[in-house]
Amino acid sequence: MPKPAQFSTKDRILSAAEELFAVHGFAGTSLRQVTSVADVNIAAVNYHFGSKENLVNEVFRRRMDEMSAARLAQLARANAEYPGQLRAVLAAFVEPALAIAGQQHNGGAFVRVIARAYAEKNDNLRKFLSDHYGHVLREFARAIAACLPQLSKEQLYWRLDLLAGALTYAMADFGLIKRPAGISETDHRARAAHELIQFAEAGFRAAATP
Template sequence: MSAVAKMTTPNSADAKSAAQSSDTAERILDVAERLFMAHGYDGTSMRMITGEAQVNLAAVNYHFGSKEDLLREVFRRRLSWLNAERLQVLDALEAEAGGKPLKPSLIVEAFFGTLLKMGEEPALGGMTFLRLLGRTMTEPAAFIRTFFAGEYAEVMGRFKDALFRALPDVPREEIAWRFHFMLGAMSYAIAETDVLSLIDGFEVSESDVEAEAARQLKARLMPFLLGGLRAPLPQLPLGMVPPSAAA
Protein backbone atom coordinates (compact mmCIF):
# COMPACT_ATOMS: atom_id res chain seq x y z
CA MET A 1 0.00 0.00 0.00
CA SER A 2 1.23 3.46 -0.79
CA ALA A 3 1.64 6.27 1.71
CA VAL A 4 -0.57 8.67 -0.17
CA ALA A 5 -3.46 6.25 -0.34
CA LYS A 6 -3.99 6.22 3.39
CA MET A 7 -4.15 10.00 3.70
CA THR A 8 -1.71 10.28 6.56
CA THR A 9 1.90 11.26 6.81
CA PRO A 10 4.11 8.28 7.57
CA ASN A 11 5.38 8.16 11.15
CA SER A 12 3.05 10.98 12.08
CA ALA A 13 1.96 9.27 15.28
CA ASP A 14 5.50 8.47 16.32
CA ALA A 15 6.58 10.48 19.33
CA LYS A 16 10.26 9.64 19.45
CA SER A 17 11.09 10.42 15.83
CA ALA A 18 8.55 13.21 15.51
CA ALA A 19 11.24 15.84 15.20
CA GLN A 20 12.60 14.45 11.95
CA SER A 21 9.21 13.19 10.76
CA SER A 22 9.66 11.31 7.51
CA ASP A 23 13.24 11.92 6.54
CA THR A 24 12.69 10.60 3.03
CA ALA A 25 9.68 12.74 2.17
CA GLU A 26 11.25 15.91 3.51
CA ARG A 27 14.53 15.32 1.73
CA ILE A 28 12.60 14.84 -1.49
CA LEU A 29 10.74 18.12 -0.96
CA ASP A 30 13.95 20.03 -0.30
CA VAL A 31 15.72 18.67 -3.35
CA ALA A 32 12.65 19.09 -5.56
CA GLU A 33 12.29 22.70 -4.47
CA ARG A 34 15.84 23.44 -5.49
CA LEU A 35 15.76 21.53 -8.78
CA PHE A 36 12.37 22.87 -9.88
CA MET A 37 13.80 26.32 -9.24
CA ALA A 38 16.96 25.67 -11.23
CA HIS A 39 15.51 23.74 -14.20
CA GLY A 40 11.75 24.26 -14.18
CA TYR A 41 9.06 21.62 -13.85
CA ASP A 42 9.49 19.91 -17.22
CA GLY A 43 13.25 20.30 -17.04
CA THR A 44 13.47 18.37 -13.78
CA SER A 45 13.12 14.58 -13.97
CA MET A 46 12.15 12.19 -11.22
CA ARG A 47 15.56 10.57 -11.58
CA MET A 48 17.31 13.88 -10.98
CA ILE A 49 15.29 14.41 -7.81
CA THR A 50 15.59 10.91 -6.37
CA GLY A 51 19.24 10.78 -7.36
CA GLU A 52 20.23 13.92 -5.47
CA ALA A 53 17.98 13.08 -2.54
CA GLN A 54 19.57 9.63 -2.42
CA VAL A 55 16.26 7.83 -2.30
CA ASN A 56 14.78 5.17 -4.55
CA LEU A 57 13.15 6.24 -7.79
CA ALA A 58 9.78 4.93 -6.63
CA ALA A 59 9.89 7.00 -3.42
CA VAL A 60 8.26 10.04 -4.98
CA ASN A 61 5.26 8.09 -6.24
CA TYR A 62 5.02 6.26 -2.93
CA HIS A 63 5.08 9.35 -0.72
CA PHE A 64 3.36 11.90 -2.94
CA GLY A 65 1.53 9.99 -5.66
CA SER A 66 2.84 11.67 -8.79
CA LYS A 67 5.23 14.33 -10.05
CA GLU A 68 2.42 16.86 -10.24
CA ASP A 69 1.43 16.11 -6.66
CA LEU A 70 5.03 16.57 -5.62
CA LEU A 71 5.15 20.06 -7.10
CA ARG A 72 1.89 20.94 -5.39
CA GLU A 73 3.26 19.74 -2.07
CA VAL A 74 6.49 21.69 -2.56
CA PHE A 75 4.41 24.84 -2.82
CA ARG A 76 1.78 23.93 -0.27
CA ARG A 77 4.19 23.66 2.64
CA ARG A 78 5.46 27.19 1.92
CA LEU A 79 2.25 28.90 0.79
CA SER A 80 0.24 27.68 3.78
CA TRP A 81 2.60 29.65 5.99
CA LEU A 82 2.62 32.64 3.65
CA ASN A 83 -1.18 32.80 3.38
CA ALA A 84 -1.65 32.53 7.12
CA GLU A 85 0.99 35.15 7.82
CA ARG A 86 -0.41 37.60 5.29
CA LEU A 87 -3.92 37.29 6.67
CA GLN A 88 -2.73 37.64 10.23
CA VAL A 89 -0.77 40.81 9.48
CA LEU A 90 -3.72 42.29 7.60
CA ASP A 91 -6.11 41.35 10.38
CA ALA A 92 -3.87 43.00 12.93
CA LEU A 93 -3.63 46.18 10.87
CA GLU A 94 -7.37 46.39 10.35
CA ALA A 95 -8.07 45.73 14.00
CA GLU A 96 -5.69 48.50 14.95
CA ALA A 97 -7.29 50.91 12.48
CA GLY A 98 -10.72 50.22 13.94
CA GLY A 99 -12.84 50.36 10.80
CA LYS A 100 -10.96 53.20 9.11
CA PRO A 101 -9.21 52.55 5.78
CA LEU A 102 -5.57 51.53 5.98
CA LYS A 103 -2.74 53.52 4.46
CA PRO A 104 -1.79 51.98 1.08
CA SER A 105 1.83 51.69 2.16
CA LEU A 106 0.82 49.46 5.07
CA ILE A 107 -1.18 47.18 2.79
CA VAL A 108 1.63 46.89 0.29
CA GLU A 109 4.09 46.25 3.09
CA ALA A 110 1.85 43.55 4.54
CA PHE A 111 1.49 41.77 1.22
CA PHE A 112 4.93 42.07 -0.36
CA GLY A 113 7.01 42.52 2.76
CA THR A 114 5.67 39.28 4.19
CA LEU A 115 6.72 37.38 1.10
CA LEU A 116 10.14 38.98 0.93
CA LYS A 117 10.70 38.09 4.56
CA MET A 118 10.67 34.43 3.51
CA GLY A 119 13.83 35.12 1.54
CA GLU A 120 15.66 35.94 4.76
CA GLU A 121 14.51 32.78 6.53
CA PRO A 122 16.07 29.52 5.33
CA ALA A 123 13.50 27.63 7.40
CA LEU A 124 10.79 29.17 5.22
CA GLY A 125 12.55 28.26 1.99
CA GLY A 126 14.84 31.27 1.71
CA MET A 127 15.76 32.72 -1.66
CA THR A 128 15.47 29.29 -3.23
CA PHE A 129 11.73 29.25 -2.70
CA LEU A 130 11.39 32.90 -3.69
CA ARG A 131 13.14 32.23 -6.97
CA LEU A 132 11.03 29.14 -7.55
CA LEU A 133 7.88 31.11 -6.90
CA GLY A 134 8.87 33.91 -9.23
CA ARG A 135 9.70 31.56 -12.04
CA THR A 136 6.66 29.38 -11.59
CA MET A 137 4.20 32.26 -11.76
CA THR A 138 4.75 32.46 -15.51
CA GLU A 139 4.63 28.70 -16.12
CA PRO A 140 1.95 27.94 -18.67
CA ALA A 141 1.08 24.41 -17.47
CA ALA A 142 -2.63 24.24 -16.72
CA PHE A 143 -2.40 22.23 -13.52
CA ILE A 144 0.06 24.72 -12.05
CA ARG A 145 -2.08 27.73 -12.82
CA THR A 146 -5.17 26.04 -11.45
CA PHE A 147 -3.35 25.19 -8.25
CA PHE A 148 -2.03 28.71 -7.80
CA ALA A 149 -5.44 30.22 -8.41
CA GLY A 150 -6.91 28.11 -5.64
CA GLU A 151 -4.10 28.81 -3.22
CA TYR A 152 -4.17 32.56 -3.73
CA ALA A 153 -7.88 33.30 -4.12
CA GLU A 154 -8.78 34.19 -0.55
CA VAL A 155 -5.72 36.26 0.30
CA MET A 156 -5.83 38.11 -2.99
CA GLY A 157 -9.43 39.07 -2.45
CA ARG A 158 -8.79 40.36 1.04
CA PHE A 159 -5.88 42.56 -0.02
CA LYS A 160 -7.63 43.93 -3.07
CA ASP A 161 -10.58 44.89 -0.92
CA ALA A 162 -8.26 46.62 1.51
CA LEU A 163 -6.73 48.60 -1.36
CA PHE A 164 -10.16 49.51 -2.69
CA ARG A 165 -11.06 51.00 0.69
CA ALA A 166 -7.69 52.68 1.03
CA LEU A 167 -8.00 54.38 -2.35
CA PRO A 168 -11.71 55.19 -2.76
CA ASP A 169 -11.09 57.81 -5.44
CA VAL A 170 -9.14 55.49 -7.73
CA PRO A 171 -11.18 53.33 -10.12
CA ARG A 172 -11.17 49.76 -8.92
CA GLU A 173 -10.03 48.41 -12.25
CA GLU A 174 -7.04 50.74 -12.11
CA ILE A 175 -6.15 49.37 -8.68
CA ALA A 176 -6.46 45.83 -9.99
CA TRP A 177 -4.11 46.67 -12.84
CA ARG A 178 -1.54 48.20 -10.55
CA PHE A 179 -1.73 45.29 -8.15
CA HIS A 180 -1.02 43.19 -11.22
CA PHE A 181 1.98 45.33 -12.14
CA MET A 182 3.33 45.19 -8.59
CA LEU A 183 3.03 41.41 -8.61
CA GLY A 184 4.98 41.35 -11.85
CA ALA A 185 7.80 43.57 -10.65
CA MET A 186 8.15 41.39 -7.59
CA SER A 187 7.88 38.07 -9.38
CA TYR A 188 10.50 39.01 -11.90
CA ALA A 189 12.79 40.49 -9.27
CA ILE A 190 12.72 37.38 -7.11
CA ALA A 191 13.05 35.08 -10.11
CA GLU A 192 16.54 36.39 -10.77
CA THR A 193 16.61 35.05 -14.29
CA ASP A 194 16.75 38.34 -16.09
CA VAL A 195 18.83 39.24 -19.04
CA LEU A 196 20.71 41.92 -17.17
CA SER A 197 22.19 39.31 -14.87
CA LEU A 198 24.08 37.70 -17.69
CA ILE A 199 25.16 40.90 -19.35
CA ASP A 200 26.88 42.42 -16.37
CA GLY A 201 28.69 40.32 -13.83
CA PHE A 202 25.91 39.31 -11.47
CA GLU A 203 26.83 37.48 -8.32
CA VAL A 204 24.44 34.72 -7.34
CA SER A 205 23.77 34.92 -3.66
CA GLU A 206 25.20 32.11 -1.56
CA SER A 207 23.73 30.74 1.60
CA ASP A 208 25.44 33.21 3.90
CA VAL A 209 24.81 36.41 2.01
CA GLU A 210 21.38 35.17 0.98
CA ALA A 211 19.56 36.91 3.81
CA GLU A 212 21.37 40.16 3.06
CA ALA A 213 20.36 39.89 -0.59
CA ALA A 214 16.75 39.46 0.48
CA ARG A 215 16.93 42.56 2.70
CA GLN A 216 18.47 44.59 -0.11
CA LEU A 217 15.80 43.45 -2.51
CA LYS A 218 13.07 44.44 -0.11
CA ALA A 219 14.59 47.85 0.62
CA ARG A 220 14.86 48.58 -3.10
CA LEU A 221 11.57 47.10 -4.25
CA MET A 222 9.12 48.59 -1.77
CA PRO A 223 9.67 52.25 -2.75
CA PHE A 224 9.35 51.29 -6.40
CA LEU A 225 6.05 49.50 -5.84
CA LEU A 226 4.59 52.39 -3.85
CA GLY A 227 5.76 54.87 -6.45
CA GLY A 228 3.98 52.89 -9.13
CA LEU A 229 0.83 52.50 -7.08
CA ARG A 230 0.60 56.24 -6.42
CA ALA A 231 1.46 57.35 -9.95
CA PRO A 232 -0.87 59.78 -11.73
CA LEU A 233 -3.82 58.05 -13.34
CA PRO A 234 -3.59 57.45 -17.08
CA GLN A 235 -5.88 59.38 -19.37
CA LEU A 236 -7.55 56.52 -21.19
CA PRO A 237 -9.21 56.80 -24.58
CA LEU A 238 -11.90 54.64 -22.97
CA GLY A 239 -12.39 51.05 -24.02
CA MET A 240 -12.79 47.52 -22.86
CA VAL A 241 -12.52 46.46 -19.24
CA PRO A 242 -9.54 44.18 -18.64
CA PRO A 243 -8.69 41.90 -15.73
CA SER A 244 -10.75 41.70 -12.58
CA ALA A 245 -12.76 44.84 -12.09
CA ALA A 246 -15.05 43.11 -9.62
CA ALA A 247 -14.20 42.47 -6.00
Protein backbone atom coordinates in the same frame (compact mmCIF):
# COMPACT_ATOMS: atom_id res chain seq x y z
CA MET B 1 22.89 18.90 -1.96
CA PRO B 2 23.13 17.83 1.69
CA LYS B 3 20.57 15.36 2.95
CA PRO B 4 20.43 15.85 6.74
CA ALA B 5 19.41 12.80 8.66
CA GLN B 6 16.90 14.77 10.72
CA PHE B 7 14.81 15.55 7.63
CA SER B 8 11.94 13.18 6.93
CA THR B 9 11.75 11.32 3.66
CA LYS B 10 8.95 13.64 2.54
CA ASP B 11 11.01 16.74 3.38
CA ARG B 12 14.02 15.38 1.51
CA ILE B 13 11.90 14.76 -1.58
CA LEU B 14 10.37 18.25 -1.41
CA SER B 15 13.76 19.92 -0.94
CA ALA B 16 15.30 17.96 -3.80
CA ALA B 17 12.37 18.74 -6.09
CA GLU B 18 12.45 22.42 -5.17
CA GLU B 19 16.16 22.71 -6.01
CA LEU B 20 15.79 20.79 -9.27
CA PHE B 21 12.69 22.72 -10.37
CA ALA B 22 14.58 25.96 -9.69
CA VAL B 23 17.41 24.88 -12.00
CA HIS B 24 15.71 22.81 -14.69
CA GLY B 25 12.07 23.86 -14.55
CA PHE B 26 9.05 21.63 -14.05
CA ALA B 27 9.02 19.96 -17.45
CA GLY B 28 12.81 19.59 -17.44
CA THR B 29 12.97 17.72 -14.13
CA SER B 30 12.29 14.00 -14.01
CA LEU B 31 11.18 11.99 -11.00
CA ARG B 32 14.34 9.92 -11.45
CA GLN B 33 16.42 13.05 -10.87
CA VAL B 34 14.39 13.85 -7.76
CA THR B 35 14.81 10.37 -6.30
CA SER B 36 18.55 10.47 -7.01
CA VAL B 37 19.10 13.80 -5.22
CA ALA B 38 16.78 12.90 -2.34
CA ASP B 39 18.35 9.43 -2.04
CA VAL B 40 14.98 7.64 -2.08
CA ASN B 41 13.29 5.21 -4.44
CA ILE B 42 10.40 5.96 -6.76
CA ALA B 43 8.01 4.10 -4.45
CA ALA B 44 8.63 6.76 -1.77
CA VAL B 45 7.64 9.53 -4.19
CA ASN B 46 4.51 7.64 -5.21
CA TYR B 47 3.63 6.96 -1.57
CA HIS B 48 3.93 10.57 -0.44
CA PHE B 49 2.74 12.41 -3.55
CA GLY B 50 1.17 10.00 -6.03
CA SER B 51 2.28 11.93 -9.12
CA LYS B 52 4.71 14.54 -10.35
CA GLU B 53 1.88 17.08 -10.61
CA ASN B 54 1.07 16.61 -6.91
CA LEU B 55 4.76 16.90 -6.07
CA VAL B 56 4.93 20.27 -7.88
CA ASN B 57 1.86 21.45 -5.98
CA GLU B 58 3.26 20.36 -2.62
CA VAL B 59 6.55 22.18 -3.26
CA PHE B 60 4.48 25.35 -3.47
CA ARG B 61 2.17 24.48 -0.59
CA ARG B 62 5.11 23.97 1.80
CA ARG B 63 6.18 27.61 1.48
CA MET B 64 3.00 29.32 0.30
CA ASP B 65 0.90 28.21 3.28
CA GLU B 66 3.39 29.87 5.63
CA MET B 67 3.74 33.01 3.52
CA SER B 68 -0.01 33.39 3.04
CA ALA B 69 -0.71 33.01 6.74
CA ALA B 70 1.96 35.59 7.58
CA ARG B 71 0.59 38.02 5.00
CA LEU B 72 -3.00 37.73 6.23
CA ALA B 73 -1.96 38.07 9.88
CA GLN B 74 0.05 41.21 9.12
CA LEU B 75 -2.81 42.57 7.00
CA ALA B 76 -5.24 42.05 9.88
CA ARG B 77 -2.90 43.99 12.18
CA ALA B 78 -2.54 46.76 9.59
CA ASN B 79 -6.31 47.08 9.22
CA ALA B 80 -6.76 47.19 12.99
CA GLU B 81 -3.87 49.50 13.88
CA TYR B 82 -3.50 51.64 10.74
CA PRO B 83 -6.94 51.73 9.09
CA GLY B 84 -6.92 53.32 5.67
CA GLN B 85 -3.13 53.53 5.48
CA LEU B 86 -1.95 52.13 2.15
CA ARG B 87 1.69 51.76 3.16
CA ALA B 88 0.79 49.39 6.00
CA VAL B 89 -1.25 47.25 3.60
CA LEU B 90 1.60 47.11 1.08
CA ALA B 91 4.06 46.21 3.84
CA ALA B 92 1.86 43.26 4.76
CA PHE B 93 2.08 42.04 1.18
CA VAL B 94 5.80 42.62 0.65
CA GLU B 95 7.56 41.89 3.95
CA PRO B 96 6.45 38.27 4.56
CA ALA B 97 7.41 37.35 0.99
CA LEU B 98 10.91 38.79 1.36
CA ALA B 99 11.23 36.99 4.69
CA ILE B 100 10.51 33.67 2.95
CA ALA B 101 13.13 34.48 0.32
CA GLY B 102 15.72 34.99 3.05
CA GLN B 103 14.95 31.75 4.88
CA GLN B 104 17.55 29.09 5.37
CA HIS B 105 16.91 25.66 3.81
CA ASN B 106 16.69 26.91 0.21
CA GLY B 107 14.42 29.93 0.55
CA GLY B 108 16.28 31.31 -2.47
CA ALA B 109 15.54 28.18 -4.49
CA PHE B 110 11.83 28.60 -3.86
CA VAL B 111 11.98 32.14 -5.25
CA ARG B 112 13.46 30.77 -8.46
CA VAL B 113 10.67 28.19 -8.52
CA ILE B 114 8.14 31.04 -8.34
CA ALA B 115 9.91 32.68 -11.27
CA ARG B 116 9.57 29.39 -13.17
CA ALA B 117 5.85 29.39 -12.47
CA TYR B 118 5.60 32.81 -14.13
CA ALA B 119 7.77 31.79 -17.08
CA GLU B 120 6.46 28.29 -17.86
CA LYS B 121 2.98 27.60 -19.11
CA ASN B 122 1.59 25.14 -16.61
CA ASP B 123 -2.19 25.42 -16.47
CA ASN B 124 -2.58 22.83 -13.71
CA LEU B 125 -0.15 24.68 -11.44
CA ARG B 126 -1.78 28.03 -12.13
CA LYS B 127 -5.19 26.57 -11.28
CA PHE B 128 -3.79 25.07 -8.07
CA LEU B 129 -2.31 28.43 -7.02
CA SER B 130 -5.49 30.29 -7.92
CA ASP B 131 -7.71 27.81 -6.07
CA HIS B 132 -5.58 27.75 -2.91
CA TYR B 133 -4.11 31.25 -2.70
CA GLY B 134 -6.33 33.47 -4.84
CA HIS B 135 -8.24 34.48 -1.71
CA VAL B 136 -5.08 36.12 -0.35
CA LEU B 137 -4.82 38.44 -3.34
CA ARG B 138 -8.52 39.21 -3.07
CA GLU B 139 -8.09 40.22 0.58
CA PHE B 140 -5.31 42.60 -0.38
CA ALA B 141 -7.32 43.95 -3.29
CA ARG B 142 -10.17 44.76 -0.90
CA ALA B 143 -7.81 46.44 1.56
CA ILE B 144 -6.16 48.53 -1.18
CA ALA B 145 -9.56 49.46 -2.63
CA ALA B 146 -10.59 50.75 0.80
CA CYS B 147 -7.53 53.00 0.80
CA LEU B 148 -7.94 54.12 -2.82
CA PRO B 149 -11.66 54.09 -3.70
CA GLN B 150 -11.01 56.20 -6.81
CA LEU B 151 -9.28 53.29 -8.58
CA SER B 152 -11.38 51.10 -10.83
CA LYS B 153 -11.25 47.39 -10.17
CA GLU B 154 -9.34 46.88 -13.42
CA GLN B 155 -6.71 49.47 -12.52
CA LEU B 156 -6.36 48.08 -9.02
CA TYR B 157 -5.70 44.56 -10.30
CA TRP B 158 -3.26 45.83 -12.95
CA ARG B 159 -1.25 47.58 -10.27
CA LEU B 160 -1.43 44.65 -7.87
CA ASP B 161 -0.21 42.35 -10.64
CA LEU B 162 2.70 44.68 -11.38
CA LEU B 163 3.58 44.77 -7.68
CA ALA B 164 3.61 40.95 -7.56
CA GLY B 165 5.98 40.87 -10.51
CA ALA B 166 8.30 43.47 -9.00
CA LEU B 167 8.25 41.60 -5.71
CA THR B 168 9.25 38.34 -7.38
CA TYR B 169 12.13 40.15 -9.08
CA ALA B 170 13.26 41.67 -5.78
CA MET B 171 12.96 38.33 -3.96
CA ALA B 172 15.15 36.63 -6.55
CA ASP B 173 17.83 39.33 -6.23
CA PHE B 174 18.07 39.55 -10.03
CA GLY B 175 18.55 43.28 -10.16
CA LEU B 176 21.41 45.76 -10.19
CA ILE B 177 21.43 46.31 -6.43
CA LYS B 178 23.42 43.54 -4.75
CA ARG B 179 23.97 43.11 -1.03
CA PRO B 180 26.96 45.28 -0.10
CA ALA B 181 29.86 43.79 1.82
CA GLY B 182 29.34 44.15 5.55
CA ILE B 183 25.54 44.37 5.28
CA SER B 184 23.60 41.43 6.68
CA GLU B 185 21.05 39.56 4.59
CA THR B 186 18.34 40.69 7.02
CA ASP B 187 19.27 44.37 6.63
CA HIS B 188 19.51 44.01 2.85
CA ARG B 189 16.02 42.46 2.68
CA ALA B 190 14.67 45.24 4.92
CA ARG B 191 16.09 47.88 2.57
CA ALA B 192 14.60 46.06 -0.42
CA ALA B 193 11.21 45.99 1.31
CA HIS B 194 11.40 49.69 2.17
CA GLU B 195 12.27 50.73 -1.39
CA LEU B 196 9.66 48.47 -2.98
CA ILE B 197 6.90 49.64 -0.63
CA GLN B 198 7.69 53.29 -1.39
CA PHE B 199 7.78 52.55 -5.12
CA ALA B 200 4.50 50.61 -4.99
CA GLU B 201 2.73 53.27 -2.96
CA ALA B 202 3.60 55.91 -5.55
CA GLY B 203 2.37 53.59 -8.31
CA PHE B 204 -0.93 52.85 -6.61
CA ARG B 205 -1.49 56.54 -5.87
CA ALA B 206 -0.84 57.60 -9.44
CA ALA B 207 -3.84 59.36 -10.92
CA ALA B 208 -6.54 57.01 -12.15
CA THR B 209 -7.05 57.38 -15.90
CA PRO B 210 -9.89 56.28 -18.16
